[in-house]
Amino acid sequence: MLQQEMSASVRTDFGKGAMRRLRMAGSTPAVIYGTGREPVALQLETLPLVKQLLKIRRRNAVITLNIEGDSSRHVLIKELQTDPVRDTLIHADFYEIPLDKPRQFTVDLVVTGAAKGVDVGGVLEVVSKKVVIEGNPLDIPDTMAVDVTDLAIGDDYLVSNLEIPANLKMITAGNAVCVTIMAPSAA
Amino acid sequence: MLSPKKVLHRKVFKGRLTGVAFRGSSISFGDFALKALDCGKMSARQIEAARIAVNRKIKRGGKVWIRVFPDKPITKKAAETRMGKGKGSPEYWVAQIHPGKILFEIAGVDEELAVRALTLAGNKLPFATKVVSRGDMI
Numbered sequence: 001m002l003q004q005e006m007s008a009s010v011r012t013d014f015g016k017g018a019m020r021r022l023r024m025a026g027s028t029p030a031v032i033y034g035t036g037r038e039p040v041a042l043q044l045e046t047l048p049l050v051k052q053l054l055k056i057r058r059r060n061a062v063i064t065l066n067i068e069g070d071s072s073r074h075v076l077i078k079e080l081q082t083d084p085v086r087d088t089l090i091h092a093d094f095y096e097i098p099l100d101k102p103r104q105f106t107v108d109l110v111v112t113g114a115a116k117g118v119d120v121g122g123v124l125e126v127v128s129k130k131v132v133i134e135g136n137p138l139d140i141p142d143t144m145a146v147d148v149t150d151l152a153i154g155d156d157y158l159v160s161n162l163e164i165p166a167n168l169k170m171i172t173a174g175n176a177v178c179v180t181i182m183a184p185s186a187a
Numbered sequence: 188m189l190s191p192k193k194v195l196h197r198k199v200f201k202g203r204l205t206g207v208a209f210r211g212s213s214i215s216f217g218d219f220a221l222k223a224l225d226c227g228k229m230s231a232r233q234i235e236a237a238r239i240a241v242n243r244k245i246k247r248g249g250k251v252w253i254r255v256f257p258d259k260p261i262t263k264k265a266a267e268t269r270m271g272k273g274k275g276s277p278e279y280w281v282a283q284i285h286p287g288k289i290l291f292e293i294a295g296v297d298e299e300l301a302v303r304a305l306t307l308a309g310n311k312l313p314f315a316t317k318v319v320s321r322g323d324m325i
Binding site: 050053054057058080082083084085087089 | 207208209212213222224286287319323324325
Protein backbone atom coordinates (compact mmCIF):
# COMPACT_ATOMS: atom_id res chain seq x y z
CA MET A 1 0.00 0.00 0.00
CA LEU A 2 1.04 3.56 -0.67
CA GLN A 3 2.86 5.18 2.26
CA GLN A 4 3.22 8.88 2.93
CA GLU A 5 4.58 11.04 5.70
CA MET A 6 2.99 14.25 6.93
CA SER A 7 3.68 16.65 9.76
CA ALA A 8 1.07 18.36 11.88
CA SER A 9 0.79 20.39 15.04
CA VAL A 10 -1.82 20.34 17.78
CA ARG A 11 -4.54 22.97 17.32
CA THR A 12 -5.78 24.96 20.29
CA ASP A 13 -8.22 27.29 18.46
CA PHE A 14 -11.74 26.16 17.67
CA GLY A 15 -14.78 27.65 15.97
CA LYS A 16 -15.76 29.18 12.63
CA GLY A 17 -13.96 32.52 12.94
CA ALA A 18 -10.74 31.05 14.24
CA MET A 19 -10.76 28.41 11.49
CA ARG A 20 -11.27 31.06 8.81
CA ARG A 21 -8.27 32.97 10.13
CA LEU A 22 -6.30 29.72 10.24
CA ARG A 23 -7.09 28.94 6.59
CA MET A 24 -6.20 32.49 5.54
CA ALA A 25 -2.87 32.08 7.32
CA GLY A 26 -2.11 29.03 5.13
CA SER A 27 -3.06 26.14 7.40
CA THR A 28 -5.84 23.57 7.27
CA PRO A 29 -7.72 22.33 10.33
CA ALA A 30 -7.83 18.58 10.85
CA VAL A 31 -8.70 16.01 13.47
CA ILE A 32 -7.30 12.61 14.37
CA TYR A 33 -9.29 9.87 16.10
CA GLY A 34 -9.44 6.08 16.37
CA THR A 35 -7.97 3.17 18.38
CA GLY A 36 -10.03 4.20 21.41
CA ARG A 37 -7.95 7.31 22.12
CA GLU A 38 -9.35 10.81 22.64
CA PRO A 39 -9.65 12.82 19.40
CA VAL A 40 -6.95 15.46 18.90
CA ALA A 41 -7.53 18.67 16.92
CA LEU A 42 -4.68 19.32 14.48
CA GLN A 43 -3.53 21.86 11.95
CA LEU A 44 -1.40 21.19 8.88
CA GLU A 45 0.32 23.44 6.36
CA THR A 46 -2.09 23.61 3.42
CA LEU A 47 0.32 23.60 0.46
CA PRO A 48 2.35 20.47 1.37
CA LEU A 49 -0.86 18.74 2.47
CA VAL A 50 -2.61 19.39 -0.84
CA LYS A 51 0.48 18.28 -2.79
CA GLN A 52 0.52 14.98 -0.91
CA LEU A 53 -3.24 14.50 -1.24
CA LEU A 54 -2.92 15.00 -5.00
CA LYS A 55 -0.31 12.21 -5.01
CA ILE A 56 -2.63 9.91 -3.06
CA ARG A 57 -5.70 10.75 -5.19
CA ARG A 58 -8.20 9.10 -2.83
CA ARG A 59 -6.44 5.72 -3.03
CA ASN A 60 -5.67 3.56 -0.03
CA ALA A 61 -2.67 5.03 1.73
CA VAL A 62 -1.11 4.65 5.16
CA ILE A 63 0.08 8.04 6.37
CA THR A 64 2.65 8.44 9.11
CA LEU A 65 1.51 11.60 10.86
CA ASN A 66 4.31 13.26 12.83
CA ILE A 67 2.55 15.40 15.42
CA GLU A 68 4.63 18.20 16.93
CA GLY A 69 5.18 17.49 20.60
CA ASP A 70 3.56 14.07 20.31
CA SER A 71 4.41 10.66 18.90
CA SER A 72 3.98 9.78 15.24
CA ARG A 73 0.81 7.89 14.40
CA HIS A 74 -0.27 5.71 11.47
CA VAL A 75 -3.50 6.99 9.97
CA LEU A 76 -5.87 6.62 7.03
CA ILE A 77 -7.68 9.56 5.46
CA LYS A 78 -11.25 9.18 6.65
CA GLU A 79 -12.81 12.29 5.14
CA LEU A 80 -11.79 15.36 3.16
CA GLN A 81 -14.07 18.39 3.10
CA THR A 82 -13.62 20.71 0.13
CA ASP A 83 -15.20 24.01 -0.85
CA PRO A 84 -17.84 23.20 -3.46
CA VAL A 85 -17.11 26.31 -5.54
CA ARG A 86 -13.36 26.84 -5.21
CA ASP A 87 -12.43 23.16 -4.64
CA THR A 88 -10.05 24.19 -1.86
CA LEU A 89 -9.48 22.02 1.19
CA ILE A 90 -11.61 22.96 4.25
CA HIS A 91 -10.93 20.15 6.72
CA ALA A 92 -9.36 16.69 6.93
CA ASP A 93 -10.25 13.73 9.15
CA PHE A 94 -7.51 11.21 9.96
CA TYR A 95 -8.34 7.78 11.34
CA GLU A 96 -5.65 6.12 13.41
CA ILE A 97 -5.12 2.41 12.76
CA PRO A 98 -2.89 -0.28 14.23
CA LEU A 99 -0.63 -1.64 11.49
CA ASP A 100 -0.63 -5.18 12.93
CA LYS A 101 -4.40 -5.64 12.92
CA PRO A 102 -6.24 -6.82 9.77
CA ARG A 103 -8.75 -4.44 8.19
CA GLN A 104 -10.94 -4.53 5.12
CA PHE A 105 -9.88 -2.34 2.18
CA THR A 106 -11.45 -1.70 -1.21
CA VAL A 107 -8.86 -2.31 -3.93
CA ASP A 108 -9.15 -1.20 -7.57
CA LEU A 109 -9.03 -3.78 -10.37
CA VAL A 110 -6.92 -3.00 -13.44
CA VAL A 111 -7.66 -4.84 -16.69
CA THR A 112 -4.47 -5.91 -18.48
CA GLY A 113 -3.84 -7.62 -21.81
CA ALA A 114 -5.94 -7.95 -24.97
CA ALA A 115 -8.65 -10.59 -24.80
CA LYS A 116 -8.83 -13.32 -27.46
CA GLY A 117 -12.58 -12.84 -27.66
CA VAL A 118 -12.25 -9.14 -28.45
CA ASP A 119 -10.04 -9.94 -31.46
CA VAL A 120 -12.87 -12.00 -32.99
CA GLY A 121 -15.49 -9.32 -32.45
CA GLY A 122 -16.53 -9.75 -28.82
CA VAL A 123 -17.12 -6.82 -26.47
CA LEU A 124 -15.22 -6.58 -23.19
CA GLU A 125 -17.46 -5.50 -20.34
CA VAL A 126 -16.02 -4.55 -16.96
CA VAL A 127 -18.65 -5.65 -14.44
CA SER A 128 -16.92 -4.73 -11.20
CA LYS A 129 -14.01 -2.33 -10.77
CA LYS A 130 -13.26 -2.97 -7.10
CA VAL A 131 -12.90 -5.86 -4.67
CA VAL A 132 -12.80 -5.91 -0.89
CA ILE A 133 -9.73 -7.53 0.69
CA GLU A 134 -8.90 -8.08 4.36
CA GLY A 135 -5.38 -7.99 5.67
CA ASN A 136 -2.76 -5.95 7.47
CA PRO A 137 -2.74 -2.44 5.99
CA LEU A 138 0.82 -2.56 4.64
CA ASP A 139 0.22 -5.92 2.90
CA ILE A 140 -2.73 -4.64 0.86
CA PRO A 141 -1.79 -4.08 -2.83
CA ASP A 142 -2.50 -0.72 -4.51
CA THR A 143 -4.29 -2.41 -7.42
CA MET A 144 -5.03 -5.94 -8.57
CA ALA A 145 -4.39 -6.97 -12.16
CA VAL A 146 -7.11 -8.79 -14.13
CA ASP A 147 -5.34 -10.53 -17.02
CA VAL A 148 -7.97 -11.01 -19.73
CA THR A 149 -5.64 -12.44 -22.41
CA ASP A 150 -7.14 -15.95 -22.35
CA LEU A 151 -10.80 -14.90 -22.31
CA ALA A 152 -12.86 -15.97 -25.33
CA ILE A 153 -16.41 -14.88 -26.16
CA GLY A 154 -18.77 -15.90 -23.36
CA ASP A 155 -15.98 -16.30 -20.79
CA ASP A 156 -16.05 -14.57 -17.42
CA TYR A 157 -13.19 -13.55 -15.16
CA LEU A 158 -14.37 -14.30 -11.63
CA VAL A 159 -13.11 -12.85 -8.36
CA SER A 160 -11.93 -16.37 -7.45
CA ASN A 161 -9.48 -16.18 -10.42
CA LEU A 162 -7.62 -13.29 -8.80
CA GLU A 163 -4.33 -14.32 -7.24
CA ILE A 164 -3.85 -12.89 -3.78
CA PRO A 165 -1.04 -13.57 -1.30
CA ALA A 166 -1.70 -16.11 1.47
CA ASN A 167 -1.72 -13.44 4.20
CA LEU A 168 -4.71 -11.69 2.62
CA LYS A 169 -8.34 -12.77 2.59
CA MET A 170 -10.80 -12.02 -0.20
CA ILE A 171 -14.07 -10.69 1.19
CA THR A 172 -15.88 -10.19 -2.13
CA ALA A 173 -17.77 -13.35 -3.15
CA GLY A 174 -15.67 -15.67 -5.31
CA ASN A 175 -18.41 -16.13 -7.91
CA ALA A 176 -18.71 -12.37 -8.55
CA VAL A 177 -17.79 -11.46 -12.13
CA CYS A 178 -15.01 -8.92 -12.72
CA VAL A 179 -14.87 -8.92 -16.52
CA THR A 180 -16.91 -10.68 -19.18
CA ILE A 181 -16.56 -10.96 -22.95
CA MET A 182 -19.95 -10.59 -24.58
CA ALA A 183 -20.95 -11.76 -28.04
CA PRO A 184 -21.33 -8.86 -30.49
CA SER A 185 -25.09 -9.47 -30.92
CA ALA A 186 -25.68 -9.45 -27.14
CA ALA A 187 -23.63 -6.25 -26.66
CA MET B 188 -36.12 18.95 -24.21
CA LEU B 189 -36.03 17.67 -20.65
CA SER B 190 -39.19 17.98 -18.55
CA PRO B 191 -40.82 15.97 -15.75
CA LYS B 192 -43.31 13.26 -16.77
CA LYS B 193 -45.71 14.24 -14.01
CA VAL B 194 -45.65 16.65 -11.09
CA LEU B 195 -47.53 16.98 -7.84
CA HIS B 196 -48.23 20.70 -8.31
CA ARG B 197 -48.49 22.36 -11.73
CA LYS B 198 -47.50 25.79 -10.40
CA VAL B 199 -45.01 26.57 -7.65
CA PHE B 200 -43.79 29.68 -5.83
CA LYS B 201 -40.97 31.66 -7.41
CA GLY B 202 -38.58 31.21 -4.46
CA ARG B 203 -35.10 32.64 -3.97
CA LEU B 204 -31.74 31.03 -4.63
CA THR B 205 -29.24 31.24 -1.80
CA GLY B 206 -26.29 29.22 -0.56
CA VAL B 207 -24.00 26.80 -2.36
CA ALA B 208 -24.45 23.30 -3.78
CA PHE B 209 -22.94 20.71 -1.47
CA ARG B 210 -24.65 17.85 -3.27
CA GLY B 211 -23.68 17.29 -6.89
CA SER B 212 -20.55 19.42 -6.53
CA SER B 213 -17.93 16.80 -7.38
CA ILE B 214 -17.16 14.90 -10.59
CA SER B 215 -18.83 11.50 -10.43
CA PHE B 216 -18.77 9.96 -13.90
CA GLY B 217 -16.48 11.70 -16.39
CA ASP B 218 -13.00 13.17 -16.47
CA PHE B 219 -13.89 16.82 -17.11
CA ALA B 220 -16.91 18.83 -16.01
CA LEU B 221 -18.59 22.22 -16.18
CA LYS B 222 -19.20 23.76 -12.76
CA ALA B 223 -21.53 26.67 -11.96
CA LEU B 224 -20.00 29.62 -10.08
CA ASP B 225 -23.19 31.63 -9.50
CA CYS B 226 -26.81 31.05 -8.60
CA GLY B 227 -29.24 30.96 -11.50
CA LYS B 228 -31.99 29.20 -13.33
CA MET B 229 -31.09 26.97 -16.25
CA SER B 230 -34.00 26.38 -18.60
CA ALA B 231 -34.56 23.11 -20.45
CA ARG B 232 -33.85 25.03 -23.65
CA GLN B 233 -30.47 26.19 -22.33
CA ILE B 234 -29.59 22.67 -21.17
CA GLU B 235 -30.38 21.37 -24.64
CA ALA B 236 -28.40 24.17 -26.34
CA ALA B 237 -25.38 23.44 -24.14
CA ARG B 238 -25.68 19.69 -24.73
CA ILE B 239 -25.80 20.20 -28.50
CA ALA B 240 -22.79 22.56 -28.34
CA VAL B 241 -20.77 19.91 -26.48
CA ASN B 242 -21.82 17.06 -28.76
CA ARG B 243 -21.04 19.03 -31.93
CA LYS B 244 -17.60 19.99 -30.63
CA ILE B 245 -16.59 16.48 -29.59
CA LYS B 246 -18.26 15.06 -32.73
CA ARG B 247 -19.97 12.39 -30.63
CA GLY B 248 -16.51 11.04 -29.77
CA GLY B 249 -16.86 10.73 -26.02
CA LYS B 250 -19.62 10.32 -23.48
CA VAL B 251 -21.56 13.21 -21.99
CA TRP B 252 -23.50 13.22 -18.73
CA ILE B 253 -26.10 15.88 -17.87
CA ARG B 254 -26.09 16.33 -14.09
CA VAL B 255 -29.03 18.74 -13.85
CA PHE B 256 -32.74 18.27 -14.50
CA PRO B 257 -35.29 21.06 -15.04
CA ASP B 258 -37.98 20.21 -12.50
CA LYS B 259 -39.35 23.67 -11.59
CA PRO B 260 -42.22 25.07 -13.67
CA ILE B 261 -42.11 28.76 -14.61
CA THR B 262 -45.45 30.41 -15.36
CA LYS B 263 -46.21 33.34 -17.63
CA LYS B 264 -49.29 35.43 -18.23
CA ALA B 265 -50.52 35.68 -21.79
CA ALA B 266 -49.62 38.82 -23.77
CA GLU B 267 -51.84 41.90 -23.34
CA THR B 268 -53.48 40.48 -20.23
CA ARG B 269 -54.46 42.75 -17.35
CA MET B 270 -52.87 42.06 -14.00
CA GLY B 271 -54.74 39.88 -11.51
CA LYS B 272 -57.12 36.99 -12.26
CA GLY B 273 -54.72 34.46 -10.87
CA LYS B 274 -51.31 33.01 -11.71
CA GLY B 275 -50.37 32.48 -15.35
CA SER B 276 -50.02 29.13 -17.06
CA PRO B 277 -46.83 27.02 -16.98
CA GLU B 278 -44.56 28.12 -19.81
CA TYR B 279 -41.25 26.29 -19.42
CA TRP B 280 -39.11 24.28 -16.99
CA VAL B 281 -35.93 25.30 -15.21
CA ALA B 282 -33.25 23.67 -13.05
CA GLN B 283 -32.28 25.74 -10.03
CA ILE B 284 -28.50 26.03 -9.93
CA HIS B 285 -26.40 26.86 -6.88
CA PRO B 286 -22.68 27.77 -7.02
CA GLY B 287 -20.55 24.63 -7.15
CA LYS B 288 -23.10 22.48 -8.99
CA ILE B 289 -21.67 20.21 -11.67
CA LEU B 290 -23.74 20.73 -14.83
CA PHE B 291 -22.14 18.50 -17.48
CA GLU B 292 -19.44 15.84 -17.43
CA ILE B 293 -17.39 14.45 -20.31
CA ALA B 294 -15.25 11.33 -20.66
CA GLY B 295 -13.38 9.75 -23.55
CA VAL B 296 -11.90 12.90 -25.11
CA ASP B 297 -8.56 14.66 -24.60
CA GLU B 298 -8.26 17.62 -22.26
CA GLU B 299 -7.97 20.33 -24.92
CA LEU B 300 -11.12 19.23 -26.74
CA ALA B 301 -13.04 18.74 -23.48
CA VAL B 302 -12.15 22.23 -22.26
CA ARG B 303 -13.15 23.79 -25.59
CA ALA B 304 -16.46 21.89 -25.70
CA LEU B 305 -17.36 22.71 -22.10
CA THR B 306 -16.41 26.39 -22.56
CA LEU B 307 -18.80 26.54 -25.53
CA ALA B 308 -21.51 24.98 -23.36
CA GLY B 309 -20.81 27.48 -20.58
CA ASN B 310 -21.30 30.34 -23.04
CA LYS B 311 -24.91 29.23 -23.53
CA LEU B 312 -25.74 29.65 -19.85
CA PRO B 313 -26.96 32.70 -17.92
CA PHE B 314 -24.37 32.46 -15.11
CA ALA B 315 -20.61 32.13 -14.72
CA THR B 316 -19.10 28.66 -15.06
CA LYS B 317 -15.68 27.02 -15.00
CA VAL B 318 -14.23 23.82 -16.38
CA VAL B 319 -12.88 21.40 -13.77
CA SER B 320 -11.06 18.11 -14.20
CA ARG B 321 -10.84 14.95 -12.15
CA GLY B 322 -7.06 15.42 -11.99
CA ASP B 323 -7.51 18.62 -9.97
CA MET B 324 -9.65 16.88 -7.35
CA ILE B 325 -7.98 16.46 -3.97
